Amino acid sequence: MEAPRHTGSFSGSGVAPEPIRDSDGASILGPHNVPVEKENPDLLTPPRTDSGTVPNLKYSFAASHNRLLSGGWAREVTVRELPIATELAGVNMRLEPGGVRELHWHKEAEWGYMLAGGARLTAVDQEGRSFIGDVGEGDVWNFPAGIPHSIQGLEEGCEFLLVFDDGNFSENETFLITDWFKHTPRDVLAKNFGVPESAFMDLPVDVDHERYIFPALIPGAIESDAVRSRAGVVPQTFTYRLMAQEPIEAAGGRARIVDSSSFPAASTIAAALVEVDPGAMRELHWHPNTDEWQYYISGRGRMGVFASSGKARTFDYQAGDVGYVPFAMGHYIENTGDEPLRFLEMFRSDRFADVSLNQWMALTPPELVRAHLNVDQQLTAALSKEKPVVVASEPAPRELVVLPDWPASTIGVLSTLGDAPHAIPVTAPVRAGDRRILLSLNRKRASLRRLRERPQVALAILADGDDAFTARGRASIVQEPMAGAPDFAAVMIDVDHLDDHRQPATIVESGVGVRWTDQSAEQGLHERVDALAQLARALQ
Numbered sequence: 001m002e003a004p005r006h007t008g009s010f011s012g013s014g015v016a017p018e019p020i021r022d023s024d025g026a027s028i029l030g031p032h033n034v035p036v037e038k039e040n041p042d043l044l045t046p047p048r049t050d051s052g053t054v055p056n057l058k059y060s061f062a063a064s065h066n067r068l069l070s071g072g073w074a075r076e077v078t079v080r081e082l083p084i085a086t087e088l089a090g091v092n093m094r095l096e097p098g099g100v101r102e103l104h105w106h107k108e109a110e111w112g113y114m115l116a117g118g119a120r121l122t123a124v125d126q127e128g129r130s131f132i133g134d135v136g137e138g139d140v141w142n143f144p145a146g147i148p149h150s151i152q153g154l155e156e157g158c159e160f161l162l163v164f165d166d167g168n169f170s171e172n173e174t175f176l177i178t179d180w181f182k183h184t185p186r187d188v189l190a191k192n193f194g195v196p197e198s199a200f201m202d203l204p205v206d207v208d209h210e211r212y213i214f215p216a217l218i219p220g221a222i223e224s225d226a227v228r229s230r231a232g233v234v235p236q237t238f239t240y241r242l243m244a245q246e247p248i249e250a251a252g253g254r255a256r257i258v259d260s261s262s263f264p265a266a267s268t269i270a271a272a273l274v275e276v277d278p279g280a281m282r283e284l285h286w287h288p289n290t291d292e293w294q295y296y297i298s299g300r301g302r303m304g305v306f307a308s309s310g311k312a313r314t315f316d317y318q319a320g321d322v323g324y325v326p327f328a329m330g331h332y333i334e335n336t337g338d339e340p341l342r343f344l345e346m347f348r349s350d351r352f353a354d355v356s357l358n359q360w361m362a363l364t365p366p367e368l369v370r371a372h373l374n375v376d377q378q379l380t381a382a383l384s385k386e387k388p389v390v391v392a393s394e395p396a397p398r399e400l401v402v403l404p405d406w407p408a409s410t411i412g413v414l415s416t417l418g419d420a421p422h423a424i425p426v427t428a429p430v431r432a433g434d435r436r437i438l439l440s441l442n443r444k445r446a447s448l449r450r451l452r453e454r455p456q457v458a459l460a461i462l463a464d465g466d467d468a469f470t471a472r473g474r475a476s477i478v479q480e481p482m483a484g485a486p487d488f489a490a491v492m493i494d495v496d497h498l499d500d501h502r503q504p505a506t507i508v509e510s511g512v513g514v515r516w517t518d519q520s521a522e523q524g525l526h527e528r529v530d531a532l533a534q535l536a537r538a539l540q
Helices: 034-039 175-184 186-193 357-362 366-371 379-381 447-452 521-537
Strands: 058-060 066-069 073-079 089-095 101-106 112-123 128-136 138-141 148-163 246-248 252-259 269-275 281-286 293-296 300-306 311-318 322-327 330-335 339-345 413-419 421-427 430-433 437-440 457-465 467-479 487-502
Touching: 058 311, 089 101, 101 175, 128 138, 148 293, 269 281, 269 330, 281 357, 293 311, 300 322, 300 339, 311 322, 330 339, 330 447, 366 379, 413 447, 421 437, 421 447, 430 521, 437 447, 437 521, 447 467, 447 487, 467 521
Parallel strands: none
Antiparallel strands: 058 322, 066 073, 073 089, 089 148, 101 148, 112 128, 112 138, 112 148, 246 252, 252 269, 269 339, 281 330, 293 322, 293 339, 300 311, 300 330, 413 421, 413 457, 430 437, 437 487, 457 467, 467 487
């Protein structure tokens, strides 16, 4: 049999990729755009599950026109570059040290994320209340529609992303203070400001090239720039320290969410900063309230989108790319590189909202799920009632929260450490709390000596009632000799981790059983178990 063929990849080799998947496809005989094909392997050689017509959901800032000025540059991705992106538009901007994005305002709200460096922001609201603040890498800001503001690079300069709550927005069509002055008669300016017309003799003429983004002195201490207003300061800050937020940790990465519940100034744009570990994946999900606009900060990934009616398409992304998901379309985002994939999910909404496919299925009667998909109990038992958010490349070991109950006659396996791992059977360990176990060991046992020297131990139990777990923690001798059993010591394990070994396809119906041939030994065990139970009550 011929080996499967699949040559579309991110490979950095000089070999041109070909649209061949297993026995499907053929080589390209005409012109190759090899760099573009290597960046888009899932368009050149799509997975067999892709089907139907789906609009383009990718555009790169690298393909956008860049407006270069003396103080920096700016480029944009709007509905003109990415026609499907009707809800939001984005601008990538760079300011040199001291460079100013001039005083301006616009019809749309402006949401910003600092990619590198730092900037000083100023603004004044409709009540004459002032705002000034410095932002650094990972910080967020939001200026509501119509609020005049400025952005100026600090000593290291800066680069940032701006997102606007209208896909038709253009950075080249904002309300600039210099543009208004240029197109207002000087006598009107003089009357408005109460100064002679001569005060406006040197207004900038070529504002398209001399202003918009222009050089200025690097700002000093923020206190020296602050201008006091009789109306005071804005009641809600326009900046938010996103990286100071405790992330939502998941098996395959982490996420930070910022919306009006945590940042009240952001009343029209919600966002999530997502980090996906290598090989991991932003879970299968969709958003029930609006479209999703994405910006990829670092790493490489691919997004599969389900558009209903048998339509699906896969796109590849890297740093600097914009992605888009129309309202309610199901999708996943997988890290295909060897470094963390970091990206922003953006929404024209006051709140972040998503629906997890995994959680939905877990909270649906399992018989109903199995009837739909022709799957067995293995899948329904593995579903999560909590949102996984980001799933690992391999399922993380499941952990129990508290120790289960097990039959009194249970035999476990105690593992200790010496020059090498060592395991022995132990009879009738006693549950002494949610995370505590007591057991008895003969004082002549080498395991007792080993745990004195290295207290890290593990106790594995398989018992009737589908108990299957390993308790890992630190052991200590709490009574030696044991009361009424001078040849034994009582050992306590404080459990740090509880590994759950239960499997959806099997049920443990019984553990290891023994038949006693020495009644005195059996009686001695019962007495030690009673003594351990009394000790457990004393330790609580």
